[in-house]
Amino acid sequence: MTSTPTKVLVFAGSAREGSLNKQLAHLAAKRIEALGGHATFIDLKDYPCPLFDEDIEAQGMPENVQKLRALLAEHQAVFIASPEYNGFITPLLKNTLDWLSRPYGDTPGLGLFAGKWAALVAASPGGLGGIRAMPLAQQLLANLSLTVLPQPLSLPQAGSAFNDSGALHDEATGQKLDALCQRLVDSLAKTHG
Template sequence: MTSNSPKVLVFAGSAREGSLNKQLAQLAAKRIEALGGQATFIDLKDYPCPLFDQDIEAQGMPDNVLKLRAILAEHQAVFIASPEYNGFITPLLKNTLDWLSRPYEDTPGLGLFAGKWAALVAASPGGLGGIRAMPLAQQLLANLSLTVLPQPLSLPGAGSAFDEAGALKDDATGQKLDALCQRLVDSLAKTHG
């Protein structure tokens, strides 16, 4: 990794302590680093934002939205671990992306996302692994002008998928995560190298 390696912002669409998606996001950040990228993991719990409301926006952009905007502006990609709530993405993820897509000062709406890449994973203790929300998350990210990598990773049975060190117990799943992280790093190197 060099100082001009591509920078990837990594987070989960869950604020819950012990979130399996946070665990998967943290592992992805480590893998991105190992594969030649620069990863910044953030916990959205540290940046609580009000439910998006144009009346709130008219009074001034909330401080945590401004912090998230500044962080996002420094990265060329996002890597998101998206939980599934009733077959859809989480309200936290949608609300965060809604705030970040707003125009602010000299930056037009969607301006923070222009030219950026995105990769998606999902973890669930159930058998579907969050797969039902994946197409919705991909659609939302594409609507925000992000280039979304195909073949997201779904992790069913995530409650028992990690070892004590936070790595994936199943080698084949670990290889799929590495392949997704590598595709993201390579794509960034081609467009930002």
């Protein structure tokens, strides 16, 4: 009997075309694959969802929310690159997670998140690297019943952090990203292996 490969859903809390967090999330997906994991990178721009509203929910779960729910159900972990807007997480990230946490069909509220792992990174063109929003993102993920890995990666000066191939210029930062990805892959292997 072969076990189903554990998979990580990777995305950024930004829909912007040139998003540094989207670039970091894409790199993380590649690194997870290189370290023996299975990653699925998605762009939330491809899944536009209305602002969460129970009146909308009462009319039926929006199609893109259903697509995101199906994706999350197939994965055992999430890897999120969280931008920082005025010291907080983005409305896009909060709204996406709010929709995914709703009860639907036979799945209770938070049911899609139960037993799953989460890893978190943040990139910013400034010197703080998104660290002000990081504790809020960690708290939100923990509130959703995710097991959040410690030691998230913060990437300051991200506008000049990537080379032409999408890798990080700084070797030490690249090693920190690899270490976080490896901890996630190892945690999944121990839990689901």
